[in-house]
Amino acid sequence: GQSLEQPSEVTAVEGAIVQINCTYQTSGFYGLSWYQQHDGGAPTFLSYNALDGLEETGRFSSFLSRSDSYGYLLLQELQMKDSASYFCAGFDDKIIFGKGTRLHILP
Amino acid sequence: KAGVTQTPRYLIKTRGQQVTLSCSPISGHRSVSWYQQTPGQGLQFLFEYFSETQRNKGNFPGRFSGRQFSNSRSEMNVSTLELGDSALYLCASSPFAGGQNTEAFFGQGTRLTVV
Numbered sequence A: 001g002q003s004l005e006q007p008s009e010v011t012a013v014e015g016a017i018v019q020i021n022c023t024y025q026t027s028g029f030y031g032l033s034w035y036q037q038h039d040g041g042a043p044t045f046l047s048y049n050a051l052d053g054l055e056e057t058g059r060f061s062s063f064l065s066r067s068d069s070y071g072y073l074l075l076q077e078l079q080m081k082d083s084a085s086y087f088c089a090g091f092d093d094k095i096i097f098g099k100g101t102r103l104h105i106l107p
Numbered sequence B: 001k002a003g004v005t006q007t008p009r010y011l012i013k014t015r016g017q018q019v020t021l022s023c024s025p026i027s028g029h030r031s032v033s034w035y036q037q038t039p040g041q042g043l044q045f046l047f048e049y050f051s052e053t054q055r056n057k058g059n060f061p062g063r064f065s066g067r068q069f070s071n072s073r074s075e076m077n078v079s080t081l082e083l084g085d086s087a088l089y090l091c092a093s094s095p096f097a098g099g100q101n102t103e104a105f106f107g108q109g110t111r112l113t114v115v
Helices: none
Strands: A003-005 A009-013 A018-025 A031-037 A044-049 A053-057 A060-065 A070-075 A084-091 A095-097 A101-106 B005-007 B010-013 B019-024 B031-038 B042-050 B053-057 B064-068 B074-078 B087-094 B110-114
Touching: A003 A084, A003 A095, A009 A018, A018 A084, A018 A101, A031 A060, A044 A053, A044 A060, A044 A070, A070 A084, A095 B042, B005 B087, B010 B019, B019 B087, B019 B110, B031 B074, B042 B064, B053 B064, B074 B087
Parallel strands: A009 A101, B010 B110
Antiparallel strands: A003 A018, A018 A070, A031 A044, A031 A084, A053 A060, A060 A070, A084 A095, A084 A101, B005 B019, B019 B074, B031 B042, B031 B087, B042 B053, B064 B074, B087 B110
């Protein structure tokens, strides 16, 4: 079946850099995307990788390697407002989400 | 442009009852997907509707059903509610069907509590 694996929790310090990994077991994913969800809020789109390589959007970057079935989200210059859950999502005939990574940021 | 609207925001039901949740997608979007979110389980795919047709269905029992109207608004129904159905139900709107999309736009969700 299709599944995406990501760590359940990650902790980092304000101002630092953190990487959230996502591995997937499926064939035929068109691409990988990332969403952010604050407590009580809706998931919001961060980035989408259709091709291998790095996509950069401000402080956030996302990477995809199709041959390794692997991707990651990189958050730089962490701010307290980045404390949230982050989900990777794979696109084939539908959109399938990982279970999410809770990011804790320490002052 | 108005976002995705889900109603109601909160709902409390008792076991055995049924419930209907509503989702109005972004204007012009024809795809609506529904997800169940519970702590530690992420977003689990329920089903996707596109142009009034169910395109895909996740691994949920037949008590979970849905439909889509000609204006793309979608409803989700859960019959014979169980305690385990307590969750946040999210709908996501996209312009195209399934994997043709690069982004999904989520509503604020309906928080269902079954007592």
